[in-house]
Amino acid sequence: MSEYAHPEVLVSTDWVHEHLNDPKVKLVEIDVDTQAYSAGHVPGAVGFNWQTQLQDTVRRDIVSKAELERLLGEAGISPDDTIVVYGDNNNWFAAYGFWLLKLYGHEDVRLMNGGRVKWLDEDDKELTAEAPDVTPTTYRARGEHPELRAKVGDILKIIEAGDHNLVDVRSPDEFTGKVIAPPGMSETAQRGGHIPGAKNIPWSSAVAEDGTFKSLGELQQIYQNGQGIDPAKPTVAYCRIGERSSHTWFVLKYLLGIDDVRNYDGSWTEYGNLIGQPIER
Amino acid sequence: MDHRTRVYDDVTELLPSEENPSPMVRLNRLSPAPETFPLFAKLEWMNPFGSVKDRAASYLLRDLEERGELGADTNGNGRPPRGIVEPTSGNTGISLATLASARGYPMLAVVPNKVPLEKKVLLKIAGAELEVVNDDLCPSPGMGDGSINLAKTYAKAQRDRYAMPNQYENEANVRAHLETTGPEIWRQTGGRVTHVFLSLGTCGTVTGLGRFLKEKNPEIRIHAVQPTEGHDVPGLRNVRQLEVSKLFDPSLIDEIHEIDYEIAYTRALELARKEGLLAGPSAGLIHEGARRVVERGGAGFGVLIFPDNVFKYTSNLVKHIPALAEGTTPPNQPSRANPAQQPQAVQATPTNPGGER
Secondary structure, three states, X not given: OOOOOXXXXXXXXXXXXXXXXXXXXXXXXXXOOOOHHHHOEOOOOEEEOOOOXXXXXXXXXXXXXXXXXXXXXXXXXXXXXXXXXXXXXXXXXXXXXXXXXXXXXXXXXXXXXXXXXXXXXXXXXXXXXXXXXXOOOOOOOOOOOHHHEOOHHHHHHHHHHOOOEEEEOXXXXXXXXOOOOOXXXXXXXXXXXXXXXXXXXXXXXXXXXXXXXXXXXXXXXXXXXXXXXXXXXXXXXXXXXXXXXXXXXXXXXXXXXXOOEEEEOOHHXXXXXXXXXXXXX | OEOOOOEOOOHHHHXXXXXXXXXXXXXXXXXXXXXXXXXXXXXXHHOOOOEOHHHHHHHHHHHHHHOOOOEHHHOOOOOOOEEEEEEOOOHHHHHHHHHHHHHOOOEEEEEEOOOOHHHHHXXXXXXXXXXXXXXXXXXXXXXXXXXXXXXXXXXXXXXXXXXXXXXXXXXXXXHHHHHHHHHHHHHHOOOOOOEEEEEOOOOHHHHXXXXXXXXXXXXOEEEEEEEOOOOOOOOOOOHHHHHHOOOOOHHHOOEEEEEOOHHHHHHHHHHHHHHOOOEOHHHHHHHHHHHHHHOOOOOOOEEEEEOEEHXXXXXXXXXXXXXXXXXOOOOOOOOOOOHHHHHHHHHHOOOOOOOOO
8 A cells, every 4th residue: 555645544454453442543434324333333433424414414515614523523533633434335435524524624534445344354353333432522623625625616617628637436327328326326416417528437446356445556557547637637526426536536636646636526416407507428 | 743744843844855845846838848858847935934045044043053153042141132134135034034033033134125025024024123225336346245244244243142144155055955955856856857947146056956966967957047137136146246155156057047137027927827836036037047948959857946936026026017017906987086087997998898788
């Protein structure tokens, strides 16, 4: 893992295992399947629910800074702590949580490579259903990084200027508009297709057979040589609701080391509902 | 127990064995070459809990019991007895839950959402608790199967409450077929069997009976049928989904036939209407595979493993053959409550069909 541009943000299951009793390391599980945490989690990990805790439950938006501060405080986390996030489905929502934490200025956030399934399948790793012993703190965020987030206004300018790498990480069928969402997904859009000028590099392109990230050389081959992502250009990743694109955002920014990468969390469920905007299929 | 009078002290005495095999019935009207290549359906729904999975379930449970993994004595402290957790598309769960209930320990079944409602309700009737998983997300490399992962999570995180039989990895699943299905077929056919047709799920059946029969006669051909990708035939796995099973041994399979999954439903209907066999959709798929092999020509003696009957799949059948739902409610009456239907109702019922009145 040391070859990546920013290797410090990725930790192995063994690293987490060695730091289970480290008071400065706080574990956070975030899953697509919100049943999974209560069935069993890494000892000491708190669980965040992406549906009810990481987004505004009234208007469509990410959780507010104040709400996230409250959530982190209740989880016993301080701004100086190392937060390690992990989750199911190759860390989809764990990557989303990582992005949110960075957006609201938490300094030291890391992702557990391979996610919960890698931990589950390793014989020396324990799981527990017991709630962690938490001492609440008062968390004050140390500043924000809005430059990590793309909003629809930015997207419209990018379409006009054509000066960005625009990466659509959804499946090819979603990209071409054959389907609007993967089967079983409730969030959808009025139209299928993709943002003009986007390249389709499905999020799973970054993942090896064992669920961990591919090597730097393989990632460069896929994103730069294969798909022509120019690392010198500013870059935006999007998907359907912003979780799979967080995964690719992480890859582009921290593993490949592209400086200016934003996650468009509105993604297709925003863009595909706009009136009068161009769509490619 | 006496299998001649069929009077038993305990339902588990009905479990299949060489002495009490599941019946084999000759296919008559749906057999392309009845003289040169007879086909016999082995009716696994005649097992006590209704499917081929009774075999694996009883062996898996006995395996856990023999290892002292189950029951009230394993945790103490007056907590509920240690039970089982298992990912299941239904049949294994129904067999396991019934056996577990009869022995007094709880069962948690982790079930993919696409399993038909009948099976989910049957699991509850049999006493299982249900945890339903949305399994149809974007494919995730190296992540395996959602229901298997969740069941493993329970078994690992809550060891005091759950042991996991794990039909996908436990050799007891293979042993069930090595010691029962294989020997039954050999004895029932008098050693004449040349072809076995079956489907793949955990691969316990194919690996167990394949090992036994190929040892008896290496010339026996094992044909596996599987539905095309994106299928909707509960309990079956497409070859690209088989990596989840540690029991898959490709060396025992001579041919794999990939068949359009819609055919499973139409063939199941034919089996009911032409052979009087109320077979489920996986049996329909297996029959189609056998038919294709027989029609290539040549002689043989085929045994078809029919995993279960159609009773659990009525809603699935209606989904694939909508005509089955027609006429299941009273014919439309012209009514003030529903005036829109009036003209259609008049058209559908000729006013004077025979010219009489």
